[in-house]
Amino acid sequence: xxxxxxxxxxxxxxxxxxxxxxxxxxxxxxxxxxxxxxxxxxxxxxxxxxxxxxxxxxxxxxxxxxxxxxxxxxxxxxxxxxxxxxxxxxxxxxxxxxxxxxxxxxxxxxxxxxxxxxxxxxxxxxxxxxxxxxxxxxxxxxxxxxxxxxxxxxxxxxxxxxxxxxxxxxxxxxxxxxxxxxxxxxxxxxxxxxxxxxxxxxxxxxxxxxxxxxxxxxxxxxxxxxxxxxxxxxxxxxxxxxxxxxxxxxxxxxxxxxxxxxxxxxxxxxxxxxxxxxxxxxxxxxxxxxxxxxxxxxxxxxxxxxxxxxxxxxxxxxxxxxxxxxxxxxxxxxxxxxxxxxxxxxxxxxxxxxxxxxxxxxxxxxxxxxxxxxxxxxxxxxxxxxxxxxxxxxxxxxxxxxxxxxxxxxxxxxxxxxxxxxxxxxxxxxxxxxxxxxxxxxxxx
Amino acid sequence: xxxxxxxxxxxxxxxxxxxxxxxxxxxxxxxxxxxxxxxxxxxxxxxxxxxxxxxxxxxxxxxxxxxxxxxxxxxxxxxxxxxxxxxxxxxxxxxxxxxxxxxxxxxxxxxxxxxxxxxxxxxxxxxxxxxxxxxxxxxxxxxxxxxxxxxxxxxxxxxxxxxxxxxxxxxxxxxxxxxxxxxxxxxxxxxxxxxxxxxxxxxxxxxxxxxxxxxxxxxxxxxxxxxxxxxxxxxxxxxxxxxxxxxxxxxxxxxxxxxxxxxxxxxxxxxxxxxxxxxxxxxxxxxxxxxxxxxxxxxxxxxxxxxxxxxxxxxxxxxxxxxxxxxxxxxxxxxxxxxxxxxxxxxxxxxxxxxxxxxxxxxxxxxxxxxxxxxxxxxxxxxxxxxxxxxxxxxxxxxxxxxxxxxxxxxxxxxxxxxxxxxxxxxxxxxxxxxxxxxxxxxxx
Numbered sequence: 001x002x003x004x005x006x007x008x009x010x011x012x013x014x015x016x017x018x019x020x021x022x023x024x025x026x027x028x029x030x031x032x033x034x035x036x037x038x039x040x041x042x043x044x045x046x047x048x049x050x051x052x053x054x055x056x057x058x059x060x061x062x063x064x065x066x067x068x069x070x071x072x073x074x075x076x077x078x079x080x081x082x083x084x085x086x087x088x089x090x091x092x093x094x095x096x097x098x099x100x101x102x103x104x105x106x107x108x109x110x111x112x113x114x115x116x117x118x119x120x121x122x123x124x125x126x127x128x129x130x131x132x133x134x135x136x137x138x139x140x141x142x143x144x145x146x147x148x149x150x151x152x153x154x155x156x157x158x159x160x161x162x163x164x165x166x167x168x169x170x171x172x173x174x175x176x177x178x179x180x181x182x183x184x185x186x187x188x189x190x191x192x193x194x195x196x197x198x199x200x201x202x203x204x205x206x207x208x209x210x211x212x213x214x215x216x217x218x219x220x221x222x223x224x225x226x227x228x229x230x231x232x233x234x235x236x237x238x239x240x241x242x243x244x245x246x247x248x249x250x251x252x253x254x255x256x257x258x259x260x261x262x263x264x265x266x267x268x269x270x271x272x273x274x275x276x277x278x279x280x281x282x283x284x285x286x287x288x289x290x291x292x293x294x295x296x297x298x299x300x301x302x303x304x305x306x307x308x309x310x311x312x313x314x315x316x317x318x319x320x321x322x323x324x325x326x327x328x329x330x331x332x333x334x335x336x337x338x339x340x341x342x343x344x345x346x347x348x349x350x351x352x353x354x355x356x357x358x359x360x361x362x363x364x365x366x367x368x369x370x371x372x373x374x375x376x377x378x379x380x381x382x383x384x385x386x387x388x389x390x391x392x393x394x395x396x397x398x399x400x401x402x403x404x405x406x407x408x409x410x411x412x413x414x415x416x417x418x419x420x421x422x423x424x425x426x427x428x429x430x431x432x433x434x435x436x437x438x439x440x441x442x443x444x445x
Numbered sequence: 446x447x448x449x450x451x452x453x454x455x456x457x458x459x460x461x462x463x464x465x466x467x468x469x470x471x472x473x474x475x476x477x478x479x480x481x482x483x484x485x486x487x488x489x490x491x492x493x494x495x496x497x498x499x500x501x502x503x504x505x506x507x508x509x510x511x512x513x514x515x516x517x518x519x520x521x522x523x524x525x526x527x528x529x530x531x532x533x534x535x536x537x538x539x540x541x542x543x544x545x546x547x548x549x550x551x552x553x554x555x556x557x558x559x560x561x562x563x564x565x566x567x568x569x570x571x572x573x574x575x576x577x578x579x580x581x582x583x584x585x586x587x588x589x590x591x592x593x594x595x596x597x598x599x600x601x602x603x604x605x606x607x608x609x610x611x612x613x614x615x616x617x618x619x620x621x622x623x624x625x626x627x628x629x630x631x632x633x634x635x636x637x638x639x640x641x642x643x644x645x646x647x648x649x650x651x652x653x654x655x656x657x658x659x660x661x662x663x664x665x666x667x668x669x670x671x672x673x674x675x676x677x678x679x680x681x682x683x684x685x686x687x688x689x690x691x692x693x694x695x696x697x698x699x700x701x702x703x704x705x706x707x708x709x710x711x712x713x714x715x716x717x718x719x720x721x722x723x724x725x726x727x728x729x730x731x732x733x734x735x736x737x738x739x740x741x742x743x744x745x746x747x748x749x750x751x752x753x754x755x756x757x758x759x760x761x762x763x764x765x766x767x768x769x770x771x772x773x774x775x776x777x778x779x780x781x782x783x784x785x786x787x788x789x790x791x792x793x794x795x796x797x798x799x800x801x802x803x804x805x806x807x808x809x810x811x812x813x814x815x816x817x818x819x820x821x822x823x824x825x826x827x828x829x830x831x832x833x834x835x836x837x838x839x840x841x842x843x844x845x846x847x848x849x850x851x852x853x854x855x856x857x858x859x860x861x862x863x864x865x866x867x868x869x870x871x872x873x874x875x876x877x878x879x880x881x882x883x884x885x886x887x888x889x890x
Contacts, residue, residue, distance in 0.1 A: 025663055027662045027663050152628055152629060155625065155628060156629060161624075161625050161628065162607050162624070162625075162666075179628075180600065180606050183596055183597060183600060183606065183624070184597060184600060198469070198470075200470065215684075215687060216691060218470055218472050219684035219687075221607075221666065221683070238666070238683055238687075239664035241687075242661050242683075242686075242687060242690065243661070245687065245691060245694075246661060246690060249690075249691070249698075250778055252698070253694075253697070253698060253774055254775070256698070256702075256774070257701075257771050257775070258767055258771060259771050259774070259775065265779065265782075265784040266775055266779045266784060266785060267779070267789060267792060267793075267796075271799045271800055271803070272803075274796070274800045275804060278771050278800065278804060279803070279804055279807055281767070282764060282767055282768060282771075282804055282808055282838075283807070285763060286763070286764045286808055289760040289764065290760050290815070292759035292760070292763070293756035293757055293759050294756065296755050296756045296759070297753070297756045300752060307749070308742070310755060311738035311739060311742045312735075312738055313738070313759075314734050314737035314738050314741070314758075314762065314872055315731060315737070315738050317759065317762070318731070318734040318868060318869070318872065319731045319734065321766075321868070322703055322726070322730050322865070322868075323723075323727060325702050325703075326702050326704050326723050326726075326727075329698055329699070329701070329702035330702070330704065330711055331711070333698050333699075334710065334711045334712070337695070337710075339710040339711060339712060340711060347712060348711075348712075351712075351716060351719070355716055355719045355720050358717075358720040358724070359720060359723060359724055359727055362724055363724075363728065363731055366728060367731065370732075420767070423766070423767075424763065427759055427763060
C-alpha cells in the first residue's frame with residue numbers, strides 16, 4: 001500500500017491517489033507518512049480531505065507534526081487546528097517548541113484557546129490533562145425529542161455522543177443518559193425521568209491510571225470529569241483509557257527491568273536518551289553488587305579449604321534471584337491491577353511461604369541427586385548446597401512477596417523499589433546463607 | 446458499604462437493602478459478594494433486580510458462580526441464563542464442570558444453546574471465542590427511519606447498538622453505520638448511501654491479541670467478526686478488548702519473570718497451582734546455572750593464583766544480567782505493541798551496540814576508579830575486571846536485543862524464549878569472557 005501511494009505521488013496521479021486514500025483509515029495513512037521521503041509529506045497531507053487530515057495529523061509523531069506545521073500557511077494551520085479535538089490539540093502542544101505553540105494558539109478559536117490554556121494547567125498524567133471538553137450536555141427538563149434535536153445540532157463536533165451528561169445552570173453534574181436509553185424511550189419522556197443519577201465520576205486531579213482502571217472495572221465508554229465544585233468540565237473516552245492502560249503496563253515492565261520509563265517508542269528514542277534511561281540503574285546495581293563481592297572476600301577461608309564451593313555460587317544466586325523476581329513481579333502486577341491491596345499482606349506472606357517451601361524442597365531434591373550421582377561431591381557438601389538452596393528460596397520468595405506491598409504502603413513505586421533491588425538483596429542474602437551454613441556444617445573457622 | 450449490606454442482610458431489612466443496591470454498579474455488588482459469608486450470598490442474589498442479577502453474576506469468580514447455580518431452582522437458573530449475553534454465557538460455561546454445563550444448556554433458549562455450542566467450537570483465545578453474537582444488523586435498502594425502528598425493536602438485548610452492521614440476504618457483511626451517522630442524517634436517507642464500506646474486520650480464528658491491538662490502533666467501539674465465507678457471525682466490543690490487552694500484558698510480564706502464565710488472579714490461585722506455574726522454570730534455570738558453575742571449576746587455576754578475582758563474579762554476572770534484561774524487555778514489549786518488527790533487526794542491533802558501548806564505558810570507568818582508590822587492587826586486575834565489564838555489557842545488550850526478534854521470527858514466544866534465558870546465557874558468557882581476559886592479561890596457564 002505504502003509503495004502504491006509513493007508511486008502515485010511521484011507520478012503526480014493525484015486523482016487516483018485521492019480515491020485510494022478515501023478508503024483508508026487515518027491510522028494507516030499515518031503509517032504511510034513515516035515511510036514517505038520528507039519532501040513528499042506536505043504534498044500528501046494537502047491531498048487529504050479536511051477532516052481526515054486532522055485525524056491523520058493526531059496520529060503522527062511530534063517531529064513530523066512540527067515539520068508539517070512549519071510548512072503550513074496560516075490558513076492551512078487554521079483548518080487543521082479547527083478540526084482537532086481539544087484533548088488532541090493539548091497533546092500536540094505539549095510536545096512542541098514555544099514558537100510553534102504560539103502559532104497554533106494564534107490560529108485557534110478564542111473558545112478553543114481558552115480550553116487549551118485551561119487544560120495545560122492540569123498536572124501531567126491527571127484526568128484533567130487526559131479529558132476532552134467536547135461532550136453533549138443536556139438539561140433535565142428536556143424531553144427525549146429535545147435531546148435528539150440538541151444532539152443533531154451539536155453532535156457533529158463531539159468526541160462521543162453516546163453518553164450525554166445532564167447539568168444544571170451552574171454546570172453541576174446531575175445525571176447521565178446514554179443514546180441507547182434515549183433511543184429506547186418515547187419521544188415525550190422527560191430526561192429527568194430516564195437519566196441515571198448514581199454517577200461514577202472522577203476529579204480533574206485524579207491520576208490517569210486510576211481513571212483508566214475504572215473503564216476496565218465498569219466497562220464504560222466515557223467517564224465524566226468534575227472540578228472541586230462538582231462542575232462538569234470534561235469527559236475521558238475509552239480510547240484514551242486504552243492508551244493509558246497500555247502505557248502504564250509498559251512503564252511497569254520497564255521499571256521491573258531497571259529502566260527509567262519513557263513514553264516514546266524504542267525506535268523513536270535517541271541513543272543518548274536510551275543510554276540515560278538505563279545507566280543510572282546499571283551503576284546503582286553494579287555498586288550494590290560489589291558489596292555482594294565483599295561477602296565472598298570475607299569468607300575467603302571457606303574457599304581455600306573447599307574450593308569446590310565456589311562453583312555453586314552462580315546456581316545459588318541465579319535460583320534465588322529467579323525465585324524472588326517470580327514473587328515480586330506477580331505481586332507488583334497484582335497491585336497495579338488492584339487485585340492485591342495492603343489488607344492482603346498476611347495472605348500473600350502465608351501463600352509465598354508455602355509455595356517457597358514446595359519449590360525449595362523440589363529444587364533441593366533435584367540438586368541433591370545430581371550432586372551425589374553426577375558431581376560426586378561429598379555428602380557434607382551436598383547437604384550444605386541443598387540446605388542453602390531451601391533457605392535462599394524461602395528468603396527470596398518472602399522478600400519478593402512483601403517488598404512491593406511495603407514499598408507501596410510507604411509511598412514508593414512498587415515496580416521501582418522491589419524489582420531491580422530484589423536481585424541484589426537476594427544475591428547478598430544467598431551468599432550469607434551459603435557461607436554461614438558451610439562454616440557451620442563443614443566446621444570452617 | 447460492604448459492612449452496611451451485611452448488616453442489612455443480617456437484620457433482614459430487605460426493603461432498605463433493595464434501595465441501597467439499586468444505586469450500585471454491578472462490578473461493586475460483585476465485590477460485596479466476595480466479602481459476604483457463603484450462606485448469605487444466595488439471599489443477596491435473590492434480592493437483585495433481574496437484569497442486575499445477570500450482570501453481577503458475570504462478574505463473580507467461577508467458584509462462586511458454581512455454588513450459586515447449584516442452589517438455583519430451575520426457574521431461577523432460566524431467568525439468569527436468559528439475561529446473559531452469549532459471550533458471557535460461554536465464558537461461564539468454560540469454567541464449569543460438565544453437569545453444571547448440561548443444566549445451563551437445558552435452560553437456555555434453543556437459539557442461545559445453538560449460539561453457545563457454536564462458540565464453544567472456536568479455538569481458545571480466538572476472535573470467535575471472544576465475540577458476542579448479539580449485534581444490530583441492518584439491510585442496505587432500509588432508510589434511516591427504518592433503521593431506528595429496527596433498533597428500537599431489537600436493541601434492548603444487544604451488547605452494543607452504536608455500530609450497526611449492514612448484511613445481505615446471505616449474511617455477507619456489506620457495510621457498517623454508526624448511530625452517530627444515523628442521528629446526523631435525514632430520516633429519509635437510504636442506509637446504502639450513508640454506510641461505510643471500507644470495513645476493517647477479523648476472522649473467527651484470528652488471535653484475540655491481534656484483535657485487541659486493532660482497537661488500540663483505530664479507536665473502535667466494536668469490530669465485526671466474519672467466517673471464511675465472509676458471513677458476519679459476531680462482533681467484539683471494546684470492553685472485552687480492554688480485558689484482553691490487560692491479560693496479555695500480565696502474561697508477558699509473567700513470562701519475563703519465568704512464570705508459566707495463568708488467567709486467574711494471584712489470590713484466587715491455589716498454592717499447588719502457583720507452585721506448578723513456577724517450578725518448571727526454576728528447575729530448568731537451576732540446571733542451566735550449574736553449567737555456569739562448571740565454568741568456574743574449569744578455571745580453578747586462576748582462582749588459586751588470584752583469589753581476589755572471585756569477589757568480582759557477582760558484580761560481573763549481575764551487571765551483565767541487568768544490561769541484557771534491559772534490552773530484551775524493551776524489545777519484547779516493543780514486539781508486543783507492534784512498534785518493532787523483524788524489518789527493524791538491523792536498526793535494533795546498531796542501536797543496542799551504541800547504547801551498550803556508552804553504558805560499558807561508563808560502568809567500567811566508575812569501576813576502575815573504585816578499584817584503584819578504594820579496593821586498591823593491582824593495575825592489571827583492574828584492567829581485567831573493567832575490560833571484562835565492557836565486553837559483557839556489549840554481549841548482553843546485543844543478545845538481549847536480538848534474541849526476542851529471532852525467537853519471534855522462528856515462531857517462538859519472545860517473552861518465554863528471551864527473558865528467562867537471557868540471564869543464564871549472559872551469566873555463562875560473562876564468566877567465559879572474564880576468565881579468558883584474566884588468563885590472557887595475568888598470564889595464567
